[in-house]
Amino acid sequence: MIPPDHPRYRSLVVRERMAACARQGIVSWEGLTAHGRGEAFDYLIGERTTDSARVAERTAAAMLLAARHPVISINGNTAALAAPEIAALQRACGAIVEVNLFHRTEERVRQIEALLRDAGVAVFSGEAEQLLPLSHDRAWCRREGMYAADLVLVPLEDGDRCEALVRMGKKVIAIDLNPLSRTARTATLTVVDELTRALPAIANACTALSVSERKHLIDSLDNHYLLQEAIVEMTTRLAHALD
Amino acid sequence: MIPPDHPRYRSLVVRERMAACARQGIVSWEGLTAHGRGEAFDYLIGERTTDSARVAERTAAAMLLAARHPVISINGNTAALAAPEIAALQRACGAIVEVNLFHRTEERVRQIEALLRDAGVAVFSGEAEQLLPLSHDRAWCRREGMYAADLVLVPLEDGDRCEALVRMGKKVIAIDLNPLSRTARTATLTVVDELTRALPAIANACTALSVSERKHLIDSLDNHYLLQEAIVEMTTRLAHALD
Numbered sequence: 001m002i003p004p005d006h007p008r009y010r011s012l013v014v015r016e017r018m019a020a021c022a023r024q025g026i027v028s029w030e031g032l033t034a035h036g037r038g039e040a041f042d043y044l045i046g047e048r049t050t051d052s053a054r055v056a057e058r059t060a061a062a063m064l065l066a067a068r069h070p071v072i073s074i075n076g077n078t079a080a081l082a083a084p085e086i087a088a089l090q091r092a093c094g095a096i097v098e099v100n101l102f103h104r105t106e107e108r109v110r111q112i113e114a115l116l117r118d119a120g121v122a123v124f125s126g127e128a129e130q131l132l133p134l135s136h137d138r139a140w141c142r143r144e145g146m147y148a149a150d151l152v153l154v155p156l157e158d159g160d161r162c163e164a165l166v167r168m169g170k171k172v173i174a175i176d177l178n179p180l181s182r183t184a185r186t187a188t189l190t191v192v193d194e195l196t197r198a199l200p201a202i203a204n205a206c207t208a209l210s211v212s213e214r215k216h217l218i219d220s221l222d223n224h225y226l227l228q229e230a231i232v233e234m235t236t237r238l239a240h241a242l243d
Numbered sequence: 244m245i246p247p248d249h250p251r252y253r254s255l256v257v258r259e260r261m262a263a264c265a266r267q268g269i270v271s272w273e274g275l276t277a278h279g280r281g282e283a284f285d286y287l288i289g290e291r292t293t294d295s296a297r298v299a300e301r302t303a304a305a306m307l308l309a310a311r312h313p314v315i316s317i318n319g320n321t322a323a324l325a326a327p328e329i330a331a332l333q334r335a336c337g338a339i340v341e342v343n344l345f346h347r348t349e350e351r352v353r354q355i356e357a358l359l360r361d362a363g364v365a366v367f368s369g370e371a372e373q374l375l376p377l378s379h380d381r382a383w384c385r386r387e388g389m390y391a392a393d394l395v396l397v398p399l400e401d402g403d404r405c406e407a408l409v410r411m412g413k414k415v416i417a418i419d420l421n422p423l424s425r426t427a428r429t430a431t432l433t434v435v436d437e438l439t440r441a442l443p444a445i446a447n448a449c450t451a452l453s454v455s456e457r458k459h460l461i462d463s464l465d466n467h468y469l470l471q472e473a474i475v476e477m478t479t480r481l482a483h484a485l486d
Contacts, residue, residue, distance in 0.1 A: 019272040029265055038283075
């Protein structure tokens with residue numbers, strides 16, 4: 001047991017949860033390494049939601065509410081880190097939640113769907129088909145789910161899938177701590193924030209924003225500016241780190 | 244099989260090796276996450292040896308050759324990533340190589356020692372005692388090994404052990420891609436470079452440096468300057484990343 005007053009309590013609890021999910025097969029080996037990359041970038045933004053990330057989160061909420069058929073795409077790391085937060089966001093915005101894995105097996109899909117349902121998520125399940133223009137496992141999705149979506153929220157996604165979804169004409173919201181990643185640079189909107197901070201912030205904005213605020217956020221979206229602001233945060237913190 | 248002409252061949256081969264070693268129990272769950280953190284920082288220095296890292300590697304060689312009783316401390320990640328490079332460095336500088344684990348079990352120690360021996364390392368083994376001023380598993384080392392060392396090379400080490408070794412009056416050389424980590428800031432000398440680039444560079448410098456060059460490098464060691472230079476590399480790359 002980690003004592004709650006430990007200075008790194010939150011980070012240590014998250015690591016324990018990730019390790020437990022890796023043992024069960026919910027998180028892949030590659031997922032653990034990807035989590036480490038995220039930790040490094042989170043450290044560089046000060047392990048807090050920056051002002052520009054706050055704007056991105058409010059914009060994400062506005063886009064989710066404006067979408068005709070929004071879908072939240074879930075992988076192993078997202079389910080392990082934030083199943084309750086996904087349930088709360090689904091309640092706030094009404095999006096479909098669908099599991100889409102890079103390292104896909106029927107057993108992993110079943111385990112992740114069970115974990116999500118236990119946390120209160122209404123999971124869109126059933127027969128998947130190879131519908132996305134991607135090789136191998138990543139092509140699988142559901143015709144009435146991600147394939148039909150006009151907007152997809154992809155937390156912790158790989159660059160290939162993000163590009164494929166954008167090429168299919170969909171709006172894509174990425175949650176990615178690395179502002180230089182292909183996903184971050186390809187997405188319509190990138191939230192550079194840690195998942196369990198970002199999802200509640202988006203859910204809160206869904207209920208708090210007025211219609212005119214939502215319209216203003218969507219009209220003024222400039223993802224290049226948001227990424228540049230995240231980079232400025234990182235360089236500023238790095239430059240003063242040894243002071 | 245990953246095709247050798249793949250643009251990310253080296254990185255993908257390393258990840259496969261890490262996953263294989265994780266399956267065998269040589270690399271811990273935490274080790275995979277730590278590897279991911281390293282990947283993120285390596286990306287920020289351009290996945291190459293910087294000029295300041297080259298100076299640090301030459302200084303590391305000079306310090307290893309000047310030491311009375313140098314010891315190289317090996318953990319699971321180091322063995323998985325660089326067993327042949329450890330063997331080559333041992334041949335070049337004559338250091339003792341000793342396994343010291345954060346998540347210690349007799350089985351893991353045995354596996355890692357076998358992996359090192361298969362790669363040609365002369366492993367200093369035998370009875371360990373709880374000799375370091377650290378809690379739990381990390382206190383274990385050998386009386387004639389790390390405990391007696393005047394200099395310890397700790398690749399990919401945790402901050403607690405680095406601090407404990409420095410407090411015991413030992414010189415510590417760290418190889419750590421994060422110039423802000425407690426290890427990086429506590430060590431006598433920090434090499435901010437990726438392990439499989441750093442170890443061969445140190446081994447080469449062991450044979451290439453003249454006696455007067457070695458003396459000059461040791462006399463002019465300024466670890467704060469080396470860390471600051473690594474940070475300047477990262478901020479410069481980040482600042483131009485979206486150009």
